[in-house]
Amino acid sequence: QVQLVESGGGLVQAGGSLRLSCAASGRTFSSYAMGWFRQAPGKEREFVAAISWSGSRTTYADSVKGRFTISRDNAKNTMYLQASSLKPEDTAVYYCNADGTVSYSGRYSPGLYWGQGTQVTVSS
Numbered sequence: 001q002v003q004l005v006e007s008g009g010g011l012v013q014a015g016g017s018l019r020l021s022c023a024a025s026g027r028t029f030s031s032y033a034m035g036w037f038r039q040a041p042g043k044e045r046e047f048v049a050a051i052s053w054s055g056s057r058t059t060y061a062d063s064v065k066g067r068f069t070i071s072r073d074n075a076k077n078t079m080y081l082q083a084s085s086l087k088p089e090d091t092a093v094y095y096c097n098a099d100g101t102v103s104y105s106g107r108y109s110p111g112l113y114w115g116q117g118t119q120v121t122v123s124s
Helices: none
Strands: 002-007 009-014 018-026 033-039 046-051 058-060 068-073 080-081 092-102 118-123
Touching: 002 092, 018 033, 018 092, 018 118, 033 068, 033 080, 046 068, 046 080, 046 092, 058 068
Parallel strands: 009 118
Antiparallel strands: 002 018, 018 080, 033 046, 033 092, 046 058, 068 080, 092 118
16 A cells, blocks of 8 residues: 655746655555656646656656656655746646556556645646
8 A cells, every 4th residue: 555645736937846745655665656647627637757666767748848857765755746847738736646657668557546636826
């Protein structure tokens, strides 16, 4: 079992930055890959970024590549998403996911565990 708690969301102006955190507890944190997803009102949940268990491999959605950076600190059982150059279309609830898999082609298949989400709102 893995429990996930996101934090760091908020209201920011276009062009600004936020750092989201996902604190994990339960199973050994360094044993599983993790990812970020987001869901805007009226839209399906979509993949944002993922990171392997060691942090050596990362993958991003094209819409955030070059603006967002995913990282993890296995000593602190925490994953991060540094979101920069934010746009109004980045407005969504951001969810972290655990125990997925990152393929060699860069595709992330989500695992069973989800956090409760944190709201990010970008004003124009």
